[in-house]
Amino acid sequence: MIQVSIIGSGNVAQHLIQAFAKTTEIELVQVFSRKPELLFSLVPNHKIISDYNLLKAVDLIIIAVSDDAIAIVSAQITLKNQLVVHTSGSVSMDALNSKNRHGVFYPLQTFSVSKEIDFKLIPICLEATTRKDYQILEKVAKSISDVTYNINSEQRKALHVAAVFVSNFVNHLYQIGNELCLENDLSFDILKPLITETANKIQTLSPTQAQTGPAKRNDTQTIKAHLSFLTNDNQKEIYKLLTKSILDNGKKL
């Protein structure tokens, strides 16, 4: 069994704890949190600690805290030459304190505490400084997921930006769709099959092949009608910019 401890009790930490509980290959040794009450339902009480001095040497310590806190937290660990990784898409591996061996264990997914998730399908992006450390990370990752990737820091940056576009920004467009429905006495449910199919399509078609709509067709009449329908300046601006971007894309092809 590989011994793993986790620092953190937020979304990612909680999902990792649940995933490790389902595999016999990992022994979850300790979980550090300043808010132990968040963990009472997930971890046996004697494994929860709130004092860095109590952290035991294990095969791997995973820091799953907010980006800003990673450097501070890693500096507090009193162990030495311990393999320590963080789970962030946007923080450099070197943000981790140099007294320990370091790496990255980045599950590329959008986590909400209230929403269960099948970890087996989540790509885990791994980075380490030695082959031996990489193998430890790979074993841990493969115990909970079917998809692992070796991703260097530069690639991880690109991936994180791409993830913002295809997930955070996409969700914001869902929100605008929801607003337009509310304003017109329509149930957002009407849009849900369309949202599902739009995501399904690019599992087999490229986004270029999958593109449809007035901008793609250069249907200026419909575009004009939509712009005059929209009364919210912010929605209008987003409509204009994305329409222009799709049109420009069409010209490049």
Add this chain to the structure above:
Amino acid sequence: MIQVSIIGSGNVAQHLIQAFAKTTEIELVQVFSRKPELLFSLVPNHKIISDYNLLKAVDLIIIAVSDDAIAIVSAQITLKNQLVVHTSGSVSMDALNSKNRHGVFYPLQTFSVSKEIDFKLIPICLEATTRKDYQILEKVAKSISDVTYNINSEQRKALHVAAVFVSNFVNHLYQIGNELCLENDLSFDILKPLITETANKIQTLSPTQAQTGPAKRNDTQTIKAHLSFLTNDNQKEIYKLLTKSILDNGKKL
């Protein structure tokens, strides 16, 4: 059996033909197309016509052509007092020639010829001028879909704009994600589970509850890092505008 004819041979027409073929409640009487060769694999040859004078009186004629062509096509129909509908989200019901009874039969979905689709899950938005005509449309819609809605022209406009946001624009963001992957030697496959989960989440959470990411957290450091990572001006502008929109949204809550 309800007798239905279709005018058109594009995406929507082809998907409708396939859906009607699966139900015993509909008899597809004729399909009109200027390009009959597109239909040879879908419709028995004797049902394909290219002359408007050959159109027979039926319970319903569905015009499934591009938005611009709807008015022209409906004027060519030589029948009178025939129930004629179009399938467009953005064209007014009154665009249909007044010599016939008219209505709208708008399946709210993104269609690609090369991608099969389960019509049962597609919401069909219906509009008619009399209760009797509405009942015909409802019967036809219910024979191929589990979800039908009575949507008036103003609501349909809103719905079409909303659909552009949650489908066409969303797909364009997928495309930008794809570009960022290509530029950094990453497979777009890494992003696919994230895309799926982002769409799945809002089936049970509201988009506001589902929102995550640096803009939602007001994580200015990550936002700055992302902007300096992006070299393409267009991508940068989209990143800025959508980030600002998410930030402004947070302030309203």
